[in-house]
Amino acid sequence: MAAADISKVSILGKESIHCGIHLVPYIVDTVLTTLPASAYALFTDKNIANLHLASFETEFKQAFARKGSKSRFLTHIVPPGETSKSREGKAKIEDFLLLNRCTRDTVILALGGGVVGDLVGFVAATFxxxxxxxxxxxxxLAMVDSSVGGKTAIDTPHGKNLIGAFWQPEYIFIDAAFLETLPAREFSNGMAEVVKTAAIWNEKDFADLEARSAEIFTAIQTPSLNHSGRTKADRSAAQELLLSVIVGSISVKAHIVTNDERELTGLRNLVNFGHTIGHAIEAVLTPDMLHGECVxxxxxxxxxxxxQLGKLGQVxxxxxTRCLKGYNLPVSLSDPRIASLPGAKLLTVDRLLDIMRIDKKNSGPEKKIVILSAIGKTYEQKASVVPDAVIEKTLSEAAKVVPGVPTQDPITMATPGSKSISNRALVLAALGKGTCRLKNLLHSDDTQVMMAALQELKGAEFSWEDGGETLVVKGGEGSLSVPLQGKEIYLGNAGTAARFLTTVCALAQPSETTKATIITGNARMKQRPIAPLVDxxxxxxxxxxxxxxxxxxxxxICPAGLKGSHIKLAASVSSQYVSSVLLCAPYAEEAITLELTGGQVISQPYIDMTIAMMKEFGVQVTREMDPATKKPLDIYKIPKATYVNPPEYNIESDASSATYPLAIAAITGSSCTISNIGSASLQGDARFAKDVLEPMGCVVTQTATSTTVKGPPIGQLKAIGLIDMEPMTDAFLTASILAAVAVGQPLSCRKLKDGSRSTTTRIVGxxxxxxxxxxxxxxxxxQLAKFGIETKELEDGLEVYGKPIPELRQGVRVHCYDDHRVAMAFSVLGAAVKDTVIEEKRCVEKTWPNWWDDLENKIGLKVEGVELTDASHASASKPTEQKDSASVVIIGMRGSGKTHIGGLAATVLDWPFVDADEYFVKKHTQGVREFVHEHGWPAFRTAETDILKELLETYPTKHVLSLGGGIVETAAARDLLKNYAATQNGIVVYIVRQIDEVVQYLGAETDRPAYGESVSDVFGRRQPWFEECCTHEFINHTGVAYTTAPLDEEGVSAPSRGLEHEVPFATSPVHSVLDEVARFFEHITGQRPNLSSNLTTGQRSYFLSLTYPDVTPALRHIDELVLGVDALELRVDLLKSPGGYDVAGPVVVSRA
Structure with a gap:
């Protein structure tokens, strides 16, 4: 037998865990020497058998020959997958053993993953x-988790591992060489358990995992040759690292099992951190998601x-979160790998809580969860009882703030570190020389994105001290490398990171294998402007x-370096363009003179912040002055230099975030002190309290380092009048919320002189x-419109007309557009208006991940979790589901008016219109009729589907795409449309028109080839497909069925273009076709939601019921009928033909 160096781990007083590399000969020799038996039965699954069974068969055969043994070696292969871990699967193995006359001295070997180990172990426990x-x-996963501890089990329809036994194996052989054949996803799957173990037990091990993910991945990606690594003499550093990670994780679990083998004290429950909720998720998503991914x-x-319980900090x-992401593991249910699964729809809060009821850790109805108190430490040495309401709040996708006066009044708190300063400090320290310790760094999505990008560029080394409170940055002195071929830097919706990194990437050094650095983001990021900086x-x-x-x-971005000298930059859209160039300017080939153009510079305080921070890192920027006026010019001179990192840099707290607790004090009449933001702040938003809240009637006390606000009695905030918020633009959302309930007279010096109502707040800049x-x-x-608040959009701002709080509409669902500041601003309004639901609550993770917890624990307002139902998603309270401005696709029968309606929609949306027929002609240089005549219908359908795919890829956003009527004839095209709607928030509108009108129009149409069958038959076949593929239906009323007016080339009757006479279904001049198209398409795209105006509390409301058997005769008089009416009821049950189009048509024209 070849010698092998083994690391042994003791469990339950016995060194039965043997760890090494390329151990098959060692395993066979050890088993035969120490576990004599008449039969050795090895069980594995088909996948593992193909990789490793032959080597065991060979070794056992050779070992039997050497020892002269008459023992039998039996093998049996079970189907792969969790479904084998069942009563039936166990019975088949038992039958195999009985059939082969195995006796009680048989030794059973389980070769495989957790399924094989659990199943075969349970067989061994009972056979x-x-x-x-x-x-x-x-x-x-099996090495560090399921194989260690003696737990064996099978699944039942009621849950995982519910029937089993504790049965300790004689040996656990850990051969790291097996991992070389393990897919990368399965390796990540196992690393979840490794990270878990370090998180509950050993902070030092966790820090190593946190810092060395790339090295650990390298260890399994480098195959060993000629059994290298079996001994320490020929073991690589990567192999040694991998083995040490495995042994370290196993050692922790072995220690826990030794002290609580049968889970009597609760200690062993600690290894179930992440499993209470993780198992529930896995029960819904298996087999699509792996165990470690769910955990x-x-x-x-x-x-x-x-x-949320106040036991663990956001750090x-x-x-x-960062550590798990480092091993390519999902960290939220919104991860695309989960969200794209059909089963994701079943991950409701009620379903997960119900599954969690059946958990071995529970005591009766009480659910137990392992609560961390710090990295490497748990709150209790066992799982803790957690109320359902707490779990529900965490799992819910939306939040509701319960109105009231904060129980912590007077509030004193600190806000998280500034996002603006954090991102600038990361870039400065990474480019700098030496080591810098960043304190109070914001721990959020945005800073994680920036750190990950700088690591991809090999621009710095990061490590943590003080339990994660301090980030240690070892600067790279401007040395950056283009990422590996095929590796993109994904930035999500982090605008600051995108702008800063655009210039940073230009500094990277060329690579032999990669020509450029690719930076990308989510759909919204792909719409946000960056042209002035790129130009x-x-x-x-x-x-x-x-x-x-x-x-x-x-x-x-090619690694061409930054040339320097004179740079002109338009700075009227974002100050971040300016800061991006400033931060990288010292590393240009020549000293830079930066001249800002394009009119008024936006957010000057944030440019001043960048310059001040550069000075603290050793580079002095000079701003030129006008010699005549002595006023500063928008020209900056930056020398060539290298940043010198200060030993320590304290990051100021976020002034924009501070506006929310201060605004809560203002709207609830309470008092709040922000202890780490004052007049000396670098951030423009620090002026919010003095410039906004004080004129609104709040008492503001501000020192250099703190700000205290005392709000007026509830309902007595004053309108502001005119305010220029250019120095603090992000704070305008908070100001708008307070302006919505500000009904007091503005200060005389701030009153508007143009006749505007007294409750007007006009925000500009x-x-x-x-x-x-x-x-x-x-x-x-x-969103304010949903509360009944009137507003007016201005060229560079908006007006908000205040309204008393009791008159605001309650029960509103606020759509947040995945924008953290929208969510936090409306949570302020939720503190005053009952049942306000904030959708997409997790978007606050961009800047204040623990906002909802701090709102309850530090401010003292109760926050409840809300699960959004499918109905709420589709309701008018959420009209902006297509938040990424996905293109509108128009489908429908030939002659239904797709081109006409689509063209009008493009006009009102101000989006380009693309006609698929015209696109077809440009691509194929011949018309549809000629193409079909020459190539036939099947070839045309294929070409038509290819064009659809091309259009969706080329124009994914802000276009109106009109397709041919027969696009739904092809299954592949139908799949493209359904997938577009399901995965890209796409809008597919089916234009519906009465079939006899279509027949009349098509009788005169000559541009398209003939059907070869009746129009009615074609319509009957296609109608279910149109309905299957569409997300919305638009009823196109032309009035053809009720008038003899001729059709024009669009297939639309002349009367429907504006003539009232003889057209019962034509709308009046006040409600034209264009008005209805605008109402419909602006609503479904979220540009202008069609919401009813609010009724004043206590005011009577009136409705009119239309009880006609045919509503047509009433439509010409509808404007007179609805005078003074707040709602219109159409009794469709009384219509003479209540079904399908006959109902939809009257509903639409009545609404119009």
Whole structure:
């Protein structure tokens, strides 16, 4: 037998866990020497058998020959997958053993992953009342988790591992060489358990896992040759690292099992951190999601439960999230790998809670979860009882703030670190020389994205101290490398990171294998502007290409360096363009003179912040002055230099975030002190209290480092009048919320002189907010409208007309557009207006991940979780589901008016219109009729489907695409349409028109080839497909059925274009076809939701019921009939033909 170096781990007083590399000969020799038996029965699954069974068969055969043994070696292969872990699967193995006359001295070997180990172990525990067995795990998950501890079990329809036994194996052989054949996803699956063990037990091990993920992945990606690694003499550093990680994780579990083998004290429950919620998720998503992937999400959710209970800080949650992401594991239920699964729809809060009821850790109805108190430490040495309401709040996708006065009044709190300063400090420290310790760094999605990008560029090394409170940055002195071929830097919707990194990537060094750095983001990021920065860098010699839409990400940035000298940059859209160039300017080939152009510079305080921070890192920027006026010019001189990292840099707290607790004090009449933001702040938003809240009637006390606000009695906030918020544009959302309930007279010095109502707040200087995470000005207008608040959009801002709080509509669902500031701003309004539901509550993770916890624990307002039902998603309270402005696709019968309606829709939406027929002609250089005549219908349908795919890829957003009527004839095309709607928030509109009108129109149409069958038959076949593929239906009323007016070339009757006479279904001039198209398409795209105006509390409301058997005769008089009416009821049950089109038609025209 070849010698092998073994690391042994003791469990239950016996060194039965043997760890090494290339151990098959060692395993066979050890088993035969120490476990004599008449038969050795090895069980594995088909996948493992193909890889490793032959080597065991050979070794056993040779060993029998050497020892002269007459023992038998039996093998049996079970089907792979969790379904084998059942009563039936267990019975088949038992029958195999009985058929082969195995006796009680038989030794059973389990070769495989957790399924094989659990199943075969349970067989060993019960066969002949218990026989010896050996675990030989082949997956990382089985090595560090299921094989250690003697738990064996099978599943039932009621849940996982509900029937089983404790049965300790004689040996557990850990052969790390097996991992070389393990798919990368399965390796990540196992790393979830490794991370879990470190998280509950050993902070040092966790820090190593956190910092060395790339090295650990390398260890399994480098195959060993000639059994290298079997001995320490020929073991590589990567192999040694991998083995040490495995042994370390196993050692922790072995220690826990030794002290609580049968889970009598609760200690062993600690290894179930992440499993209470994780198992529930797995029960729904198996087999699509792996155990470790579900546990990874479970760990984050259970860490959030601990944070909600006040037992764990956000720093620890952030570290755990980063670490799991480092091993390519999902950390939320919104991860695309989960969200795209059909089963994801079944992950309701009630379903998960119900599954959690059946958990071995529970005591009766009480659910138990392992609560972390810090990385490497748990709150109790056992799982803790957690109320359902706490779990429900964590799992819910929406939140509701219960109105009231904060119980913590007077409130004193600190806000998280500034996002603006955190991102700038990360870039400065990474580019700098030496080591810098960053304190109070914001632990959020945005900073995680920035850190990950700088690591991909090999620009710095990061490590943690003080339990994660301090980030240690070892600067790379400007040395950056292009990421590996095929590796993109994904930035999500992190606008700050996108802008800063665009210039940073230009500094990277060329690579032999990779020509450019690709930076990309989510759908919204691909709409946000970056052209002014790219234009300036291109003009300076940088090579940057747009990979999709001109002016937005993704970008391909060649490592051409920054030339320097004179750079002109338009700075009227975002100050971040300026800061991006400033931060990288010292590393240009020549000293830079940066000249800002394009009119008024936006957010000057944030440019001043960048310059001040550069000075603290050793680089002095000079701003030129006008010699005549002595006023500063928008020209900056930056020398060539290298940043010198200060030993320590304290990051100021976020002033934008501070506006929310201060606003809560203002709206609830309470008092709040922000202890770490004052007049000396670098951030423009620090002026919010003095410039906004004080004129609204609040008492503001501000020192250099703190701000205290005392709100007036509830309902007595004053309107502001005119306010220019250009120095603090992000804070305008908070100001808008307070303005919505500000009904007091403004200060005389602030009153508007143009006759505006006294409750008007006019906010200007915020045009840049249209290109943030969403169009924030439009978002505020649309969402405030749901409460009954009137607003008016201005060229560079908006007006808000205040209304008393009791008159605001209750029970509103606020759509957040995945924008953290929208969510937090409306949570302020939720503190005053009952039953306000904030959808997409997790979007706050961008800047204040624990906002909802702090709102309850530190401010003292109760927060409840809300699960959004399918109905709520489809309701008018959420009209902006297509938050990424997905293109509108028009389908319907030939002659239904697709081109006409689509053209009108494009006009009102201000989007380009693309006709598939015209696109077809341009591509194939011949018309549809000629193509069909020459190539036939099948060839045309194939070409038509290809064009559909091309259109959806080329114009995914902000276009109106009109398709041919027969597009639904092809299954592949139908799948494209359904997939577009399901996965891209796509809008597919079916234009519905009465079939006799279509027949009349098509009788005169000659541009398209003839059907070859009746129009009615074609319609009958296609109608179910149109309905299957569409997300919305638009009823096109032309009035043809009720008038003899001729059709024009669009298939629309002349009377329907505006003549009232002879057209019962034609709308009046006040409600034209264009009005109805605008109402419909602006509503479904979220541009202008069609919401009813609010009724004043206590005011009577009136409705009119239309009880006609045929509503047509009433339509010409409808404007007179509805005078003074708040709602219109159409009794469809009384219509003479209540079905299908006959109902939809009257409903639509009545609504119009």
């Amino acid at each position: 002949m009342r218990g026989v010896r067995f050996v675990q030989i795990p082949t997956t990382l 990874s999400v479970g760990m984050i959710l259970e860490a959030e439960v601990a944070r 620890a949650v952030g570290r755990l 300036a860098l291109r003009a300076n010699g940088s090579k940057i290409e747009y990979l999709e839409s001109e002016g937005s990400l993704p970008l391909a 915020i045009a840049n907010q249209r290109v943030k995470e969403c169009n924030r000005i439009q978002a505020m207008i649309d």
